[in-house]
Amino acid sequence: MHESHDAPADTATLVPDEDAPPRKPFNARGSFVSRCPECRLPRLNCLCPYRVTAESRVRFWLLTHPLEHYKPTNTGRLIGDILPDTQVFTWYRTEPDPRLLALLDDARFAPFIIFPDDQADYAERVVGPDAVEEALAASRIPVFLLLDGTWRQARRIFRRSPYLDRLPVLPLKTRRLSRYRLRKAASSEHLCTAEVAVELLRLSGDLDASGALDDYFEVFNESYASSRRHHQIEAPTAAMRRLLARR
């Protein structure tokens, strides 16, 4: 949810067309790099050999800002590689995805929106980790709804999606510092989307899945950063070796 941290939410109205669907594919730094069509990383250090799957008691649904889909540095997509039950929805301000609305009404699932508890106006919706345990005890599948975009985009999604207003809000409390190196962050205390998922899996006791996603994120991060320096990783890192051993 916090891929980068460009501005506080209250300046969002200064950018009226931010939510418009992109008119052309992402075209910025790195556009002319030769990329793997599968993982979209530069071919120099492709991520595909390290892709593994894991099982978890919880699920993730991503509500992804349209501008985020085209960015190869998006880490939300890593979650679906490791956990195939992950669902990804594109957020549009004017029309919610009917598939998401149907899932939100499905009694098998207990969805939680992952968001900070720093504003008073939704304090009554804030729950703690025990609510996840209660859902499991009631034989419901806890689902973590992640708002995937910049910090400002995530705030916008949260504030402008009335169909999310009834969901409990689960703030993620962690001391982990971000290792994400591909975008500038205002603070190392802001985790990127994949790191948030790693911590939520740990919180829900899915330690194997948490470890696999953590390693996969680390390999993604290292591989991408190395390719930007035109450096090919020769010897597998510890995270690479752990992932290869799972295959």
Ligand SMILES: [Zn+2]
């Ligand atoms: Zn690849």
